[in-house]
Amino acid sequence: MGANGIADRVLAGDVRSAARLMRDLDDRLPEAETALRALFPRTGRAYVIGLTGAPGAGKSSLTDRLIGHYRRAGKTVGVVAVDPTSPFTGGAILGDRIRMQDHALDEGVFIRSLGTRGHLGGLSRSTSDLVQVMDAMGKDVVIVETVGVGQDEIEVASLAHTVVVVAVPGLGDDVQAIKAGVLEIADVFAVNKADREGADRTVRDLQGMLELRRTVLGRPLDHDAVHRFHGAPIAAPVPSGEWEPPIVKTVAVKDEGVDELVRAIEGHRAHLESSGERRTREVARARAGFVTVLRERLLAGALARLEAEMGRLDAVAARIAAREADPYQLAEELAARLAAPGEAR
């Protein structure tokens, strides 16, 4: 079956073909990329919700509830779960994942996990690929669930239309501090496990931080920095909007507050549509995706040229390690001499 065959079957919503394509993308098979290209014109319809927060915040349970809600509303749902646990252990988290597979019997739900195969560095690209495939399959809503502690994970979440940051009472000061980095990308806050002691304090803390941001700073801190990536912006600066992130208390395991959370998400979605910000975010996503693809292709070409001219990367690295070669000069020369990959100039 050729790339177009697979693409056609994915567009028809075929689960097996989609799963196979995702596996092949994971293995970076060239046919898979061809199929992804064929799908591209048919993407851009899904609404992408990012769900991020510290480990133990109950993100999986909340995702589970959101799936149920959207399914009851007649919508199809895709989930990309990104977590840096290895299959080596990961008891609690794997358990959650398995529990979420209750929905595996439901044809309107498609769940895939990332991060169990150790994709260091390629998180953003891999997540984006999976979201594209789910989008092409016709999923109405795609939820991207990440652990909001690493830079990569925050970057991934920030490419969603609506970013839900999940806080939780009593996780300890250090863990709460870690969450600060994700404050700046939050469109909606969920204070989950809100039946625990300290929930109101967590809500007040969040309110205080939002207030501080509004009055003292006038705009989210580090906004430019978040959207800057080595001189190549990864996302357009969102117009300093009138949107005030609502704070919703939830108890996912008891299905409490989930309707309110959905209302907050849908409220933000309406805001994006009416303010024109949805388009801004789409452009930001397109830009980030394009830059990633471009970067990969350039590097592949340069490394092919390097091998042809100077020997294997390993050998070159050994010369650099011995300080016999200058990596900066080498990079400059390669960039200057790079015409078509593998073709002499």
Added chain:
Amino acid sequence: MGANGIADRVLAGDVRSAARLMRDLDDRLPEAETALRALFPRTGRAYVIGLTGAPGAGKSSLTDRLIGHYRRAGKTVGVVAVDPTSPFTGGAILGDRIRMQDHALDEGVFIRSLGTRGHLGGLSRSTSDLVQVMDAMGKDVVIVETVGVGQDEIEVASLAHTVVVVAVPGLGDDVQAIKAGVLEIADVFAVNKADREGADRTVRDLQGMLELRRTVLGRPLDHDAVHRFHGAPIAAPVPSGEWEPPIVKTVAVKDEGVDELVRAIEGHRAHLESSGERRTREVARARAGFVTVLRERLLAGALARLEAEMGRLDAVAARIAAREADPYQLAEELAARLAAPGEAR
């Protein structure tokens, strides 16, 4: 003062010049890169220790103790503290940082934090730059302290000569599970806060995992994946060694177990030297650094060409978002047409 002037002063160990260079590198000033290039031949002497673990594991206190130890042994120490907290809050962690600045009065210690300015995506490059400068300053030991939960942070830690993974009793199952991802890069384990209940269980858990890895798998799980980065390996596969990561109990705040920890680190260092693995790790670091520099330079050139030919990236991204342009085809064309940046072919 020119780039060579700064480089010379950094090589002479001048703290002000080093601090200024680091700031300029942070701002991506071209002169700063020139200075870094000038320093490069004089780097590669420092021993780099990665210290990683979940939030709240007490990494800063442990770093503090390690600094003290190496200083008493007459060695100079650099510290790069990478944490994803924003300056927005971050109470506990900022407090630790400030406490560590006790050593600021000691000329043999140089401490810099990363991650407070929202360096999404550039963590690996920025950390590597700071390590290079400290290395060039003549620091004998450079400690890179990261929160071991994100992919980026794990990648950063994995470029050290010796990686110390800091575990802690009773942080909760979810947080412990998160740590699983860093198991695979550990050369030494420190079970910190070992005066807490459950310390022995944590030690047994780690022993069990190491045992499992050894007997069932024969080698660290996901080893290849950890060292793979979009087809371009970021680090050489370390020969499946005889090294068995020791597990050391510490109570950093009481300075207990720190001598044992240092012995474990130095034991690993001796192993690296005698087995030839130190060279392997140096080559891996050189390769990762070179690929990063190359990737940046290529992208900068391609984006300049893109702007010259097709208009600003924003406009191109808008066409991609509207599905009027195909990012894969665009990337291919750009890569094919890219001669020298800005120069017509």
